Amino acid sequence: MEYAYFLGCTIPFRLNHYDLSTRKVAQALGIKLVDIPGASCCGLQIESVLYNGWLASSAYNICKAEEMGLDMVVLCNGCHTSLIKANKTLKDKKHLRDEINEILKTVDLEFKGKIEIKHFVTMLVQDYGIDKIKNKIKKQFDGLNVGAHDGCHFLKPSDYIRFDDPEMPKHLDELIELTGAKSVKYKDRLRCCGGPLLSVNEDLATKLAREKLANFKEAGVNCIITICPFCNIMYDSQQLKIKEVHGETYDIPSLLYPQLLGLSLGVDSAELGLDQNAVPTDSVLEFLK
Amino acid sequence: MVAEKPSPKRIDPAFKNLVLKEEGGDHLLRCYACGTCSGGCPVAELEATFRPHEIIRMSIFGFKDELLSSNVIWLCSFCYNCYERCPRDVKPAMVIRALRNIAARQGYVPNGIKMIAESVYKIGRVTEITDFENEARADLGLPAVEPVDIEKMKKVLKKAGLEKVLPKEE
Incomplete structure (x- = not known):
């Protein structure tokens, strides 16, 4: 099992123990977490001032995980809701997908809608399984x-x-x-x-x-x-x-x-x-x- | 910042059309003012000036200036209780987001949020990860956080229009 691992802004700034304990648990369970190189803010913090800015920021990070060919796992509930909402919105609504892809084109990225995004906890329940952890x-x-x-x-x-x-x-x-x-x-x-x-x-x-x-x-x-x-x-x-x-x-x-x-x-x-x-x-x- | 209850003075009946056009504001007119949103709102319970159903009503009536210039629309914590429970699927939290987006375009953004948006624009993150943070991570055996490709991120945010809702770059 292998996932693109999205840390967000706050965890590496002031909650390294969340990151550390997650990596140790993943190691003990045999789950591979691959850091996303150059990941940015998920965009949640600008959703209130600019809807498209949020959507484009989330898409920027989703594209990176798509390039890695891996589903994404997140630790922060804020990033969780932000990235999942953006991923589904862009998969479902063609006009917004086109609009955001037009923005992403300036940096040679394209949202393709190929991956799923999950909280680490969701992944443990849905993909890994409670019994296996037991x-x-x-x-x-x-x-x-x-x-x-x-x-x-x-x-x-x-x-x-x-x-x-x-x-x-x-x-x-x-x-x-x-x-x-x-x-x-x-x-x-x-x-x-x-x-x-x-x-x-x-x-x-x-x-x-x-x-x-x-x-x-x-x-x-x-x-x-x-x-x-x-x-x-x-x-x-x-x-x-x-x-x-x-x-x-x-x-x-x-x-x-x-x-x-x-x-x-x-x-x-x-x-x-x-x-x-x-x-x-x-x-x-x-x-x- | 102390929240002040907006006192309705002037109405703009066309204001609702602005909200309806905004992402998430499209269900505004479904509201029949049952108050479920305010009843289940954790902020409303502690803060008398914050009532989501009032914000919805004011948007429909067109209390434009009172809404946009007031900090009341910035008190929502986006817990999504109203979104889950609204019997008319108005998505009150998303109407509030729509109002914030409109307010931001007119220059009304609380300082705390403005500062965060500026960081995202300048460094691609809310908080900068410097050598200091990466050294602390190394001490715990954690890999360094790679810097954001700021030029790329800035291009994306600029094209999305973030500069227009931020004060001018120096």
Whole structure:
């Protein structure tokens, strides 16, 4: 199994542990991830100011994966929704495909519509298979209660993404429970983390994150599991900022899913970047048997 | 930036046609104002000035200036709840995106978003990966991130019209 691996902007800038743990998990499972040379921003961040600019940016990166002849795997929910939406839009709507190809012609690229784009998590469920992962589990968590946060852009818009149920998602829970951890119910699981608002209105973004953190705390989770750099930032590094600014103490570690799975696959904790998370993660390791 | 509730003063009934023409704005007139979008909106719950159904109604009536110059249209987090749940398939989040695109062409873009768009135009990414970041990656055994072919990316974004919604290049 081989995929073109799209990192996006935020992960190599401030969440290398997400990248690192994903590569280690892929290695342990025998999945080959090939970096896309010269990949740019997926375009999501300019979708609000210029629709065509977003579509052309996404297409630019999709073309690179098409040239590699590989389906694309992404780690960031933002890139996920952006690239999948662009890929389907360009496959379905000829007038937009023509318009974007006219733009891409200036750099000798052409969108051909040859590949599929998936989140790493989707790939694990759809292509690799839960049962196959189960066979590779070496260590189980015992008594670890996890608050799973899928993130809006992993699930929606569901007419483009077509993977999990946007109102009652279950795949992330299945993946979490493979490790022996329990994905517990908590209030407003589907609520936005606030991340997309950080650059426009930090106050509002923080309000959303504080509500979520209070809900995690109320449910008594031992750790939060996210699959997106922005959601992770809101619950991890912003958790410390919230403590400083608002005096609210949560002390809930927030892990990226590949960090959790990696531990269960027997990958050494030092190789999963667990020392890079903002909130200390030692308490999670105590549950690993 | 504190959100201010737009106070309707002047209407332009033709404004809806502008929204209808924009990508994602084409279902605008289907709205029968049930309020499902606002009911399920995480931002509306915390921010009294933000009500997607009001934004839709104002677009239909033609409160053009109030909408385009207000920062209310920039408060949507694009969680897509309204998009999933709207019984009339209005796709309120996409109407808001359409309004933002129109606003951007008229020079109304919040600073945070303008700065990000400028970075994408100048370096092809939101955040620049310098030697410093790549050294940190090397310490973890991660491969260096290759730079974006900025000349190519700029050509693409220029042809798409990004310069027109950004302040003039120096």
